[in-house]
Amino acid sequence: MNSKSDEEREWHKEFDAAARRSLHERMHYSFIYTYKPVMDDAPYRTFDTMEDYRRWCRENLPAYLGYW
Amino acid sequence: MVPGKSSGVLGLLVMPVFSYQQGERLAEVFNRWGVEYLFIGKSGAIFYGFPETTQDADIFPAKTEANGQKLVSALRELGYEVSAELESELIAGKDFVQIRGGPFDLDLVFAPDGIETFAEANSRSLLIDNRFPVASLDDIIASKRAANRPKDRESLPRLEAFREYLRQRNLVTLPTNPSHD
Numbered sequence: 001m002n003s004k005s006d007e008e009r010e011w012h013k014e015f016d017a018a019a020r021r022s023l024h025e026r027m028h029y030s031f032i033y034t035y036k037p038v039m040d041d042a043p044y045r046t047f048d049t050m051e052d053y054r055r056w057c058r059e060n061l062p063a064y065l066g067y068w
Numbered sequence: 069m070v071p072g073k074s075s076g077v078l079g080l081l082v083m084p085v086f087s088y089q090q091g092e093r094l095a096e097v098f099n100r101w102g103v104e105y106l107f108i109g110k111s112g113a114i115f116y117g118f119p120e121t122t123q124d125a126d127i128f129p130a131k132t133e134a135n136g137q138k139l140v141s142a143l144r145e146l147g148y149e150v151s152a153e154l155e156s157e158l159i160a161g162k163d164f165v166q167i168r169g170g171p172f173d174l175d176l177v178f179a180p181d182g183i184e185t186f187a188e189a190n191s192r193s194l195l196i197d198n199r200f201p202v203a204s205l206d207d208i209i210a211s212k213r214a215a216n217r218p219k220d221r222e223s224l225p226r227l228e229a230f231r232e233y234l235r236q237r238n239l240v241t242l243p244t245n246p247s248h249d
Contacts, residue, residue: 022247052163
């Protein structure tokens with residue numbers, strides 16, 4: 001059994017399904033509110049450099065969010 | 069609670085989620101103020117038809133003082149609370165600004181990883197549905213590859229498969245309105 005091909009076949013089914021939906025519908029299903037601890041707890045944050053942003057993510061965000 | 073997260077009927081929280089209508093509104097207001105910008109990141113890929121979920125809209129604005137001033141005006145018109153401090157930072161130029169207090173969550177990425185300049189990305193961008201300027205799928209993938217965070221590494225194989233899916237069908241994007249296209 002080729003699991004990679006199975007996975008890609010599943011993806012293609014999802015792409016085929018997406019192709020039958022309008023952009024309006026695709027956006028409706030794609031943008032979902034998910035609370036991210038720490039990250040969503042301030043009205044705004046600014047970072048001088050992307051490295052500053054990455055450092056802040058490493059020092060403040062839980063690893064499971066996938067930012068570091 | 070962050071401003072913008074309002075309480076709806078029955079006291080349930082109404083969370084701000086980006087929608088087609090909000091995208092239209094953003095594009096209309098940004099266009100009127102002359103903001104130079106592109107959609108990028110996973111939200112940009114969604115415009116191409118990539119079936120994935122995300123929370124916020126990622127915007128790649130040109131990093132100039134003049135564009136920062138236009139951006140401030142446009143954000144205020146859209147309903148974002150732009151304090152004097154945030155205004156000065158947007159105009160002075162930052163690499164990354166995350167805004168949560170507004171009609172929907174917005175990440176302003178002025179210097180996305182893997183992309184040299186706004187002008188270059190803009191030259192490769194696509195205007196989707198005649199209103200949404202979106203960085204090329206190649207640039208979105210290059211940026212995610214350069215960022216190389218766990219969440220990027222997780223989504224890249226599927227995103228690259230989606231790009232290949234489009235190429236095999238000689239498509240640049242999935243149809244925006246398949247019943248009429």
